[in-house]
Amino acid sequence: MGEVELRHLATMAAVADEGSFGRAAMRLGYTQSTVSQHIASLEKAVGGSVFDRPGGPKPVRITPLGTVVLSHGRDLLERTEDLAAAVDRFKAGEGRIDIGTFQSVSNVLLPHVIRRLREEHPRCDIRLIEDESDPPPVSTVDLMFHDRRVPGEIEHLKLLDDPYVLVAPRGAFPEGPVRVTSLDRAPMVAWPPTCDQREVEAMFARSEVRPQIVFRAVGNEAVLAMVRSGLGSAVLPWLVLTGAEVADPELSIHDLHPGPSPREIYLLWQAGRTQSPLTKRAIEITVEVATEWKAQDRGSATAVR
Incomplete structure (x- = not known):
């Protein structure tokens, strides 16, 4: 034929x-x-x-x-x-997009990104993968949120600096900034000693401060719940805190001096990969959301602390 x-x-x-x-x-x-x-x-x-x-x-x-x-x-x-x-x-942007994320981005930034993307493209297919491995599997998704630069052929778009703060039970410290030396032998709640927690513990070591770690948990909610219970304080990135924690009468939030360097939040994707219209729009919306968060939440942080 x-x-x-x-x-x-x-x-x-x-x-x-x-x-x-x-x-x-x-x-x-x-x-x-x-x-x-x-x-x-x-x-x-x-x-x-x-x-x-x-x-x-x-x-x-x-x-x-x-x-x-x-x-x-x-x-x-x-x-x-x-x-x-x-x-x-x-x-028209109604395809599929796979996005890698991690806890604090999932809780604070990503919901706004997803809402706006779905409002513009209600028939799009969004798949989310929460992966906190280091290095992250950038090649398996269209976009990946991560809190540090990654070697290799990867594009990095810096979204924001995320400073660390001291979250304590209300009344544990006077209002205002807290010196890191005040935490020597103080009870502390912390993440496991991997990724971002290494930065916090390196800061303690540089200041010759030895806090008493009384509980470690991977989940942000568990760490905050233990601080709220009075078990101890925690040094956490500001992005971990939602509006509810900032306004919580059982918690106080303090700048820490000297504190760890802010962690950097990036949006990553493979270099040289052709992006779909939906992915391009997701990047634009993410930048908008991050810019708004920096203006609104850091403003509320100044008021609280």
């Missing part, structure tokens, strides 16, 4: 539906001779007649070979329409 063209199959379907070459030509906007040429080319490709042509006013009749060709041809035409529709949706 020779090469079959989709436009010839579309012409055949129109002839079968209309019962004549003339009416098919009117439906498709072709001349009748063009329809005849399309059908002749199709018959040459499949090696036989697809229509019987009785002539005169009688309608054309599909042949047994034509029935086989038309059945599969309609399937191909439908798939082509589906493909065209899928490409149009993709270009």
Whole structure:
């Protein structure tokens, strides 16, 4: 069998539906001779007649070979329409996006990004993966939030600096900044000694401060709950705190002097990868959300501390 063209199959379907070459030509906007040429080319490709042509006013009749060709041809035409529709949706931002994230971004920034993205593209397919491994698996997602630079062929877009603060039970320290030496032998709640917690414990070591770690937990909520219970204080990045914690009457928030250097929050993606329109828009929205957070939440931080 020779090469079959989709436009010839579309012409055949129109002839079968209309019962004549003339009416098919009117439906498709072709001349009748063009329809005849399309059908002749199709018959040459499949090696036989697809229509019987009785002539005169009688309608054309599909042949047994034509029935086989038309059945599969309609399937191909439908798939082509589906493909065209899928490409149009993709270009309009209705495709799929995979985003890697970590706890504090998931709780504070990402919900705003997802809400805006879905408002603009309600039919988009968003998949989230929370992964705090170091280095993060950037190659497995379209975008990855991470709290440090990553070596390799990776694009880095810095979103914000995230300073550390001391979160303490209300009344544990006087209002205002707290010197790190005040934490020597003080009960502390902390993350496990990996990733960001290494920065905090290095800061303690530089200041020759030895706090008493009474509880370690991976979850931010668990750490804050133990601080709220009075078990001890915690040194945490500001992004970990939501508006509820900032306004919590059982907690006090203090600048720490000297404190760890702020952690840097980045949006990462593989260098050289062609990005979908949805991914490009997600990057733009993320920058908008991060900019708003810096203006609003750091302003509220100054008021609290």
